[in-house]
Amino acid sequence: MGKIEDIQVVNGEGYQLTTLEKAIGVARANSVWPLPFATSCCGIEFMATMGSNYDLARFGMERMSFSPRQADLLIVAGTISKKLGPILKQAYEQMAEPKWVLSVGACASSGGIFDTYSVLQGIDRVIPVDVYVPGCPPRPEQIIDGIMKIHELVKNEPLRRRYSDEYKHLLTSYNIESDGE
Amino acid sequence: MSTFKEDSAYDMPRVGLSNETIDGDIATLNLGPTHPATHGIFQNILQVDGEKILSSEQTVGYIHRAFEKLAERRPYNQITPITDRLNYCSSPINNMGWHMTVEKLIGADIPKRVQYMRVIVMELARIADHLICNSVIGVDTGALTGFTYLFQEREKIYELYEEICGARLTTNVGRIGGFERDFSPEFHRKLNDFLRTFPKIFNEFNSLLSRNRIFMDRTRGAGPISAERALNYGFVGPNLRAAGVDYDVRVMNPYSSYEDFDFAIPVGTDGDTYDRFMVRQEEIRQSLNIIEQAWKNMPEGSYKADIPEFYLPPKEEVYNNMEALIYHFKIVMGETPIPAGEVYHSVEGGNGELGFYLISDGGRSPYRLQFRRPCFIYYQAYPEMIIGQTISDAVLTMSSMNVIAGELDA
Amino acid sequence: MESKLTNEAVAERIKAQFGASVLAVEMPYDMLTMEIAAESVHDVIAWMKTDSVLEIGFLTLLGGVHYPNDKNREFAMVYHLHSWSNNFRIRLKAFLPAENPTIATLTDLYDGANWMERETYDFFGIQFEGHPNLVRILNEDSMDYFPMRKEFHLEDATREDKDDRYFGR
Numbered sequence: 001m002g003k004i005e006d007i008q009v010v011n012g013e014g015y016q017l018t019t020l021e022k023a024i025g026v027a028r029a030n031s032v033w034p035l036p037f038a039t040s041c042c043g044i045e046f047m048a049t050m051g052s053n054y055d056l057a058r059f060g061m062e063r064m065s066f067s068p069r070q071a072d073l074l075i076v077a078g079t080i081s082k083k084l085g086p087i088l089k090q091a092y093e094q095m096a097e098p099k100w101v102l103s104v105g106a107c108a109s110s111g112g113i114f115d116t117y118s119v120l121q122g123i124d125r126v127i128p129v130d131v132y133v134p135g136c137p138p139r140p141e142q143i144i145d146g147i148m149k150i151h152e153l154v155k156n157e158p159l160r161r162r163y164s165d166e167y168k169h170l171l172t173s174y175n176i177e178s179d180g181e
Numbered sequence: 182m183s184t185f186k187e188d189s190a191y192d193m194p195r196v197g198l199s200n201e202t203i204d205g206d207i208a209t210l211n212l213g214p215t216h217p218a219t220h221g222i223f224q225n226i227l228q229v230d231g232e233k234i235l236s237s238e239q240t241v242g243y244i245h246r247a248f249e250k251l252a253e254r255r256p257y258n259q260i261t262p263i264t265d266r267l268n269y270c271s272s273p274i275n276n277m278g279w280h281m282t283v284e285k286l287i288g289a290d291i292p293k294r295v296q297y298m299r300v301i302v303m304e305l306a307r308i309a310d311h312l313i314c315n316s317v318i319g320v321d322t323g324a325l326t327g328f329t330y331l332f333q334e335r336e337k338i339y340e341l342y343e344e345i346c347g348a349r350l351t352t353n354v355g356r357i358g359g360f361e362r363d364f365s366p367e368f369h370r371k372l373n374d375f376l377r378t379f380p381k382i383f384n385e386f387n388s389l390l391s392r393n394r395i396f397m398d399r400t401r402g403a404g405p406i407s408a409e410r411a412l413n414y415g416f417v418g419p420n421l422r423a424a425g426v427d428y429d430v431r432v433m434n435p436y437s438s439y440e441d442f443d444f445a446i447p448v449g450t451d452g453d454t455y456d457r458f459m460v461r462q463e464e465i466r467q468s469l470n471i472i473e474q475a476w477k478n479m480p481e482g483s484y485k486a487d488i489p490e491f492y493l494p495p496k497e498e499v500y501n502n503m504e505a506l507i508y509h510f511k512i513v514m515g516e517t518p519i520p521a522g523e524v525y526h527s528v529e530g531g532n533g534e535l536g537f538y539l540i541s542d543g544g545r546s547p548y549r550l551q552f553r554r555p556c557f558i559y560y561q562a563y564p565e566m567i568i569g570q571t572i573s574d575a576v577l578t579m580s581s582m583n584v585i586a587g588e589l590d591a
Numbered sequence: 592m593e594s595k596l597t598n599e600a601v602a603e604r605i606k607a608q609f610g611a612s613v614l615a616v617e618m619p620y621d622m623l624t625m626e627i628a629a630e631s632v633h634d635v636i637a638w639m640k641t642d643s644v645l646e647i648g649f650l651t652l653l654g655g656v657h658y659p660n661d662k663n664r665e666f667a668m669v670y671h672l673h674s675w676s677n678n679f680r681i682r683l684k685a686f687l688p689a690e691n692p693t694i695a696t697l698t699d700l701y702d703g704a705n706w707m708e709r710e711t712y713d714f715f716g717i718q719f720e721g722h723p724n725l726v727r728i729l730n731e732d733s734m735d736y737f738p739m740r741k742e743f744h745l746e747d748a749t750r751e752d753k754d755d756r757y758f759g760r
Contacts, residue, residue, distance in 0.1 A: 037215060039221075039222050039243075039244055039586065040221075040244055040266065040269065040586060040587050041265075041266055041269040041350055041351055041587065044269060044270060044313070044350055045349070045350055047332070048332060048335070048336070048339075048349075051328075051329060051332035051333065051335075051336070052329050052332065052333055053332070053333060053336045064217075066216075066217035078244070079244055079246055081242075081243055081244055081245055081246065082731060083242055083243050083245070083730075083731045084214065084222060084243045084244070087214055087215060087243075091215060113262065113263075114246045114247070114251070115745070115746055116246060116247035116250060116251055116745055116746065116747070117247060117250075117738050117743075117744075117745065117746065117747040118245045118246065118247050118729075118730060118731075118738075118747075119246055119247070136351065137349075137350050137351060139349065241728060241729065242727075242728055242729035242730060242731075245729040245730060247738065247745065249714070249739065250738060250739055250745050251745060253745075254745050285620060286620070410702075412648070412649060413701060413702045413703065414701075414702045414703045415649070415650055415651070415701065415702075415703030416703075428675060433675075433678055434678075522619050522620065523619055523620075523624070524619070524620045524622075525622060525652075525671060525680070525682065527651075534651070536651060536652055536671070538652060538654065538669070538671065540656060548656075549656045549657075551652065551654045551669075553651060553652040553671075557706060557707075557710075558703050558706070558707065559703075560706075561702065561703060561705055561706045562702070590729055591729075
């Protein structure tokens with residue numbers, strides 16, 4: 001998965017030769033600090049995933065950062081209502097690049113069983129999402145699968161992606177100001 | 182019933198707070214809506230003078246999912262998944278409460294075996310709810326070990342749920358009229374293992390916190406409320422029992438054969454965080470007691486009531502028997518004749534009296550379904566409970582009240 | 592636990608005290624349900640709290656119901672109360688007209704009624720006279736309609752992402 005030996009390396013006496021992108025990708029992927037934005041029932045399943053049976057700490061997520069400024073991954077678990085939408089957007093904007101979003105559960109992905117006047121039909125109405133985990137609530141194995149897919153994304157991301165025009169266009173389509181050059 | 186404790190003056194917390202600030206500034210602090218210490222999404226705006234709280238204001242509704250409007254759209258057996266998501270830490274209790282409400286409306290006669298099975302499932306759910314609440318009180322005081330231990334025990338309860346209904350958290354267990362199938366032998370084996378191994382681990386957790394000097398110093402005197410104020414606010418459940426009033430729906434209006442079981446109701450004296458913690462600890466033991474009694478004395482009989490108009494017939498009969506086919510069609514399409522009327526039924530949920538007020542007009546979905554949600558009603562008392570306390574006590578009070586956001590906002 | 596009072600005895604006692612305001616008495620599913628005129632609801636509940644025989648001192652639930660087809664009785668306020676010493680439950684109903692759905696607040700009697708009345712206002716638009724802070728509680732403050740009324744849909748009318756044809760509506 002994320003072993004250093006998997007990278008195309010050239011080994012010698014006391015040196016390794018690889019690309020900077022690959023090395024940084026592996027380092028980032030194995031030390032993601034998540035921000036658990038846990039709202040409802042999926043939050044309890046997320047707590048079970050953090051527990052010792054389905055231990056999330058072995059994926060490098062030992063420290064849950066509750067401050068957006070220090071987090072890499074925003075895990076939105078639970079229903080997001082229209083009242084909470086601006087607050088979610090504010091938490092996302094406060095995170096520093098590079099940042100990823102994992103939407104856990106049916107309610108966060110698409111509104112779930114609550115197609116009502118007060119529920120936001122999916123968080124991708126307000127912020128860009130990288131991985132969706134379906135389920136109501138998803139089993140901890142499914143959440144771990146989602147996190148492993150995030151790891152794949154993080155490992156293979158080009159270093160200059162966050163400064164590209166495509167990314168800036170993505171952010172402006174959500175009315176989020178991008179702070180890249 | 183019981184004698185109410187008089188309104189007495191409460192001692193200030195052990196740490197003496199000076200009443201004169203250096204420059205007399207009052208700060209406004211925003212605790213939430215997303216905050217690691219609030220278990221759920223609700224906002225508290227606090228006016229603080231140093232560390233002492235002067236006043237606070239709450240904003241709720243950040244997870245309002247319109248259950249009551251949703252219930253007017255769905256037929257009766259499709260409302261069970263919605264009730265799951267009220268107090269999602271103990272969803273079987275909500276499911277059973279809803280089933281019993283509909284059974285009261287249609288006047289169904291439920292066999293004894295079903296009632297005992299329901300008691301076992303509901304008490305397991307109560308244990309699961311109290312396990313979360315108590316371990317989270319520990320986490321808020323800084324004791325993370327208890328959380329890890331007790332969540333392992335919750336996994337065992339999840340396995341028991343999976344044996345019955347296939348789901349872990351939002352169970353949607355049972356049907357109007359009983360259960361889908363009888364308890365399997367695997368369930369009995371797992372329940373036996375649970376009853377043998379759980380008390381030892383629970384006693385370990387108890388020894389970690391209950392008589393711990395630091396824990397007691399933190400929680401004694403944090404967020405007290407007297408019995409009169411609690412009754413005025415409409416408190417029920419463990420929060421009220423911690424204040425000294427022994428009101429329990431299982432004893433006052435027994436449902437589902439609770440009168441057959443012999444259990445005690447733990448009652449506190451001061452209504453502060455320590456009492457709420459200890460009341461929940463003791464309730465877990467009493468719930469284990471009830472499960473043992475129900476399991477050992479489970480009567481023989483059917484796992485479902487004889488109400489073919491509401492309970493789906495087995496598939497073999499549907500394919501071979503004309504009557505069963507018609508019943509199946511009517512139930513699935515929502516054409517079963519439901520009597521018109523209004524009924525109020527309540528069960529003792531993890532947080533107290535969870536009530537269902539159902540008005541039916543004879544149609545396929547309820548005309549009005551209102552949930553009496555204990556969290557919504559007793560969270561109003563939170564400002565009064567934290568006045569004059571420190572911010573850390575306010576955080577502890579909130580987690581000890583077991584406010585579940587799904588039940589708060591519905 | 593058995594109740595110490597019977598439905599009939601309580602109904603007689605309340606009628607003896609508030610004869611003109613009691614409009615109807617029913618007992619669906621063994622729960623005493625009395626319809627009280629809207630102006631007297633506050634007085635009836637205050638009297639029940641202090642009466643030495645009834646001792647009905649706990650407010651379990653209050654909420655509203657919308658009956659759009661009953662002229663002049665469109666909104667119903669339903670109060671569930673409980674007497675613990677006697678183990679007796681009672682339900683009171685008051686009907687309000689649609690043009691001016693106003694009723695006196697219970698916050699001076701029961702502090703727990705505060706948020707429940709705000710929720711009823713949020714859902715139905717029923718005004719509570721004397722309420723200290725009657726604003727929306729569960730919905731957004733900017734919402735301009737009362738969603739639980741029967742004329743409004745469950746789904747948000749302004750959403751554009753879900754096509755009703757595919758969702759069977």
